[in-house]
Amino acid sequence: MRTQVNKNLLACATLAAVMLAPVVAQQGPDKEELKLQLPKPMFIGTPTNIKSPNLEPITGKPRGPFLVPKGTKLLCLNKPVKSSDMQPVIGELSMITDGEKEGGDGYFIELGPGKQWVQIDLGASYALHAILVWHYHSQARVYRDVVVQVSDDKDFLKGVTTVFNNDHDNSSGLGIGRDKEYVEVAEGRLIDPKGTKGRYVRLYSSGNTTNDLNHYVEVEVYGTPML
Ligand SMILES: [Ca+2]
């Protein structure tokens, strides 16, 4: 009888080990879930009226957990921001890194029409593990030609790595992008820079499905110090 119990215990333990193994393998010993503070949603439901040739399927589901190397930190809080439009129509460039992510009036900045960029100076070079972007989330919109680049060159003339590009027809002239367009939501867009190293993060856009202006509520850059 005792032998039977032990066999059952062994079977259970083996089953548990098999079930746990994929989770451990996926997380790895040096990874942890990126913890985010998300603003409250401003609209509910799945938008159906947005038409775009390069739009990803709209699921309405929240993003799953995202794993980053242990020790990954928010790098950009209150770091300086410059832009192709240094005098926003609404708001101040500093609002892009002020930690405020609510969707309502008073929380977003508005840049001029057409192709514009904003650029965050992290103050030093880091290995980057997540970039989150909130353009505008009080209304379902798609921003056009979203391109995100990382460099150690403040002028982005050399050593530039493109970590996201959904300009499928190269209308912004930065190269053909393979990423999909997406609808802005309160959880923001998480871009995986896959450890790309750099001091400066530059984000392009070129209008949106509501108007030809460019908006930002917040950008967050997460990474680890260079070894
Ligand atoms: Ca903000």
Ligand SMILES: [Ca+2]
């Ligand atoms: Ca385009």
